[in-house]
Amino acid sequence: MSDQPATPRRRGAARTNALLQVTLDLATEVGYTGLTIEAVARRAGVGKHTIYRRWPSKAALLLDALSRVWTTDLDYHDTGDVRADLREQFLRSAPALASPPIGPVYRGLIAEAQSDPALRATLHERFLLTVEKRTLDRITRAQHAGELVAGVDLEFAAEVLCGTLYYRHLLSTRPVDEDAVDNLLDMFMAAYSIAR
Amino acid sequence: MSDQPATPRRRGAARTNALLQVTLDLATEVGYTGLTIEAVARRAGVGKHTIYRRWPSKAALLLDALSRVWTTDLDYHDTGDVRADLREQFLRSAPALASPPIGPVYRGLIAEAQSDPALRATLHERFLLTVEKRTLDRITRAQHAGELVAGVDLEFAAEVLCGTLYYRHLLSTRPVDEDAVDNLLDMFMAAYSIAR
Known part of the structure; x- marks a missing residue:
């Protein structure tokens, strides 16, 4: 897999993973209540509408972030x-x-x-x-x-x-x-x- | 008991009961998240500092309101x-x-x-x-x-x-x-x- 070219789909998956990791890190730092999509967007270096397009709420974003580490x-x-x-x-x-x-x-x-x-x-x-x-x-x-x-x-x-x-x-x-x-x-x- | 004069202590207890009932009614209407001590004070016709003097938080106020109806x-x-x-x-x-x-x-x-x-x-x-x-x-x-x-x-x-x-x-x-x-x-x- 690592020899495959970075297709748009693979770049998309990597960006999603990075965003979910930022979400989890920030949630761990500031707690669920203190977390905002704006702060996630700022730290991840993306626009907040990029996040809202895919995750309609903080809870939806955190559900996916949690799934990723639910081992x-x-x-x-x-x-x-x-x-x-x-x-x-x-x-x-x-x-x-x-x-x-x-x-x-x-x-x-x-x-x-x-x-x-x-x-x-x-x-x-x-x-x-x-x-x-x-x-x-x-x-x-x-x-x-x-x-x-x-x-x-x-x-x-x-x-x-x-x-x-x-x-x-x-x-x-x-x-x-x-x-x-x-x-x-x-x-x-x-x-x-x-x-x- | 009902023949006793309305002593300050009994008037205080009646005021507390009324306030806790207002709290519960309002919480039922607007939900836990939407409830504010300011709104409870407004509906009960008391200053919000009267409430804060005795209940330091919304949770503390609701705990007492819940105890009253916990039958x-x-x-x-x-x-x-x-x-x-x-x-x-x-x-x-x-x-x-x-x-x-x-x-x-x-x-x-x-x-x-x-x-x-x-x-x-x-x-x-x-x-x-x-x-x-x-x-x-x-x-x-x-x-x-x-x-x-x-x-x-x-x-x-x-x-x-x-x-x-x-x-x-x-x-x-x-x-x-x-x-x-x-x-x-x-x-x-x-x-x-x-x-x-």
Whole structure:
């Protein structure tokens, strides 16, 4: 790929990437509330109408900036031990979701979504539902492997696992730490493990 | 009480109540973001410094306005059937927490708390923790009555019950309806019921 000529499309993608990086850097510096499209345009050296043509709002711009750094590091492992794999992923993703570059921007979008149902739907579809679906995939594999009881619909269980940790992160003063994750997995395994 | 003379203290309490009602009415009309202390002062017919003397911010004023209407209707019943009592309370409180006068103001404060850790701590202490503690009381009584397994610390279970429903309300497009509550209680009872 690196030997290909810089076609207009590739130059466009590079410009978009640079702009999204500026957005994320600036959001990390000044916070979601303090960020303006004007300031992003100034730092990126483009006109603000260039940004508005493609992103109708600050939230839309930040959604794309967030997607770019939302890494596949948040994927589950599959070692054959569902409890260990959930534990590892929850403890790995908790700091990633709480710290820059993802943390403050994500929290700001979640706040903005409280007064904007369309943004809430987009945020749910692009981020939260993705996390729930990956969780559901992992626990469904455990069900097929005979680790979890058969014949139970686990979709809501995936929502409970993710929802409890998001609730703690967003609405309490308590950390998403080993104790919280172990307590949550105790309940999950008590409900669904074949060894309960 | 109604025969007592209108002492300065009682007149003060009546003025506070009237001001908090104006705050709530106005917040319901214009939304959390659109609300200003100036507008509250104008409608209540007081100087804005009268408000600022007692409430340093819009959030502080709204916290007190919300406390006033946060009804004891959100308490659990105790019919001796823990699943039925949790179900009844969740389905009764879900619309109360989603509709005026509580819903939009509560959602606005939760949004504001995302960029204000001190407000998040206050909100957690005054509202969310109260809900969790009442839930813990009800399920602990069920444990003592022999409905739930003994020797298990249920504090985290109370957080899971509340957290899952808050997550759905705040971060998804899905309603807190009978299906959601039944699924959540299926998991809770599978984990902790002596009859599992």
